Amino acid sequence: MNFLEIKNLKTFFHTRSGTVRAVDDISLTIRKGEIVGIVGESGSGKSVTCHTMLGLLPQPPARIEGGSIHFHGDDLVNLPHSALRAIRGKRISMVFQDPMSCLNPFMTILEQVAEPLIIHDNLSLEEAEKQAIEMMEKVGIRDAEKRARSYPHEFSGGMRQRVMIAMALVTKPDLLLADEPTTALDVTVQARILKILRSLREELDVSVLFITHDLGVVAEIADRIVVMYRGKVVEQGEVKEIFSNPKHPYVKGLLACRPTLDCKYGTLPTVDDFLETIEHENGAIEIREKKNIENTLQKLVETKKNSEKEQSDPLVEVQNLTVRFRSSKGFIGEKTEDVLAVDGIDLTIQKGKTLGLVGESGCGKTSTGRAILHLIRPTSGEILYEGKSLGKLPAENLIEYRKKMQIIFQDPYASLNPRLTIEQTLTEPMQVHNIDNNNSSRRERVVSILEEVGLSSDHLLRYPHEFSGGQRQRICVARALAVEPEFIVCDECVSAMDVSIQAQVLNLLQELQRKRQLTYLFISHDLSVVKFISDDVAVMQAGKIIEFGKASDVYTHPKENYTRDLIDAIPSPYNLVKD
């Protein structure tokens, strides 16, 4: 039985710079008790679809241009506000992506979870709180009764997302809209949340519309998949069907560009290898499959063969590194609370190779990367660069090594100065290190680096906000390259990206490594990405390196239970197809 039916829905945004067809004529249905996954990259219209259903879009600029959303006989598009409010949170609930910002920091958890009951069911405060605590226990919050009166900041990310789910399900809704609910979480936490959602679906008989950009996640949880691309539904069907036999070129590309543990490609394919889009004058888009895809892919597979690297000399050695953060409280410093971020680790990074450093958030991997570059001072231990200890160098000599060692950060939005043009951003490190002491040769060098990372001289005078996320990360890569470094720390540098853009940046990093003999320390929480790019892998837990070895060995024969748990927690469509 279809109890939700979206027909020809169109939601456009009318902005000063023109009309954006965010949701362009989509139709889909959800049956009772079914989990439907919507997959697509950012900007594909999947969140806008969800928000349209609940009337949560700011209008203007958004406008529903046509279509209908039938839910239990009502058309949600034409429902008056008050009637829609009665459905929101009662019969259709929503869980949002970022559990940090989506909970009210000024209210206790209990007040927030009980609120829908008070709004919709007119329950007394005690009764509402009782039911709220029951639901919190159901989603796996231990000691719910005791912890209920805490505030959101006292909960971890995973716990907050459980709170969000409890809050959405407390009124026993018919439909749950989950908008990227696990994207901001670690893999192991994500696996637990997915398990909870699946078991609650059975228990409460709720249908779920699960939005994600991650095909692996959707394979784990959904019965059916809807793939969206540029505001349109390009393919929908049963999970197994789509994974084993994708029809639309976009879906084929999406499946191929995601690095997996048994990835056969040396260079990742990207979505652009599969399709070309033609924009018509009226703004409509036509997507066509490219010819000769087989050939292209075969070439990418062949690049893998000569990717095995020989043993080489160590470039960076980390000896017994410890980083301790001291947070003193108050004026007279009564209480000091020490956080031991990195707890005596040893690492060797070989010249021309990539060392992958994996671990969950808070395990100390970022601190390790920054301590190696001496961006934070190590509490104890030594960093040797080509056998020379950096810690003993006077500050004026350290600058020579700053030229050799660079870093690329996770968030390309926050790590570029919005008030500098791209040329200024790239020239600055050259000025610091006195490279090419005249403007014209500097400009030449900037242009050649931009071209190397896939941008052009047209971009010189633009500002960061004029670029997309993927382009910005290319700029960050270019900035790191500007001083001709030998060693680059990539700190979660593809974690915030869509898979197709992630593939492009990973390919770029590999190509640069081949051309310039770069050495990388690649920090990530994503084990499949690390597997793809790394020669050696170190697994970090609670400040310690618990496993270290060749990437292929660590993944096929993990020695530690923790490593095995991490690997098992990776959602993978291929597990499912194998079953």
Place this chain on the structure above:
Amino acid sequence: MVKFILVRILQAIPTLFLIATLTFFMTRMAPGGPFDSEKNIPDEIKEKLEAHFGLDKPLHEQFILYINNLLQGDLGPSFKYMGWDVSELIAKAFPVSAQLGILSLCIALLMGLPAGIIAALRKNSSYDYFLMISAMLGICLPTFVLGPLLILIFSSWLGWLPPLGWYSFSDMILPSLTLGLFYAAYIARLTRAGMLETLNQDYIRTARAKGASPIRVVLCHALKGGLLPVVTFLGPAFAGLISGSFIIESIFFIPGLGRFFVTAAFNRDYTMVLGTVLFYACLIIILNLVVDIIQASLDPKSRGR
């Protein structure tokens, strides 16, 4: 919490000492003395007067003496108002200024908060534009223009309210309005900005997704966060309000602390200047502490810091 307050009071001691020292030497460095302007005082009498107040001693001795007295809670005698102690004068003038200040603050809050909230909720509507243009006017219009303007309208033309004095409640309306309107305008702008920022937060969308009505969204979810910047502003603003405004007190002939302070500075009434400065400093320190406590009770994250 007790510890927090104790630490803050301990922190205040060096601050107050520094203020006392600076003010002491700055007033002494200003040319002239307390008994210079009096007409035709024979040198003999002037010397006697200076000896009486200890002004003939070397400066550092005077300073040590003053700090000594201060530690015993004695602000010393006024040089100008013979027979009065500075603390007596403050005790007499402060309640007048405080009354005026509290009344102004009530007006400011009653007008500013609703105006700011309405402007934020109806962003870019004609309500918003009207309210924000009025607020801009309120901030730009100096009190020495607004005061006489209000007197002109309500006393001279309409004859509803007395133009000056400080005897009955009707005397208080015009001065508190003059003083309060500026703060109302400022609070309205702060409230609007704070509310707009809060209303854009993701948790407001969560509240709407729960089916909360617009009124519930504002009262239960947005107000606390939106008012935090206003609370921060209120601390020093309140101290400024209750310790007296020279201009308002002069326009409306009110015997408040502000007038005493400014005339004391003109007259080189050293002890009076020092006394009022220290009193004002104490007020600000206490009120900032109160604001921090209120903020902690509003914002769970800052608790226990």
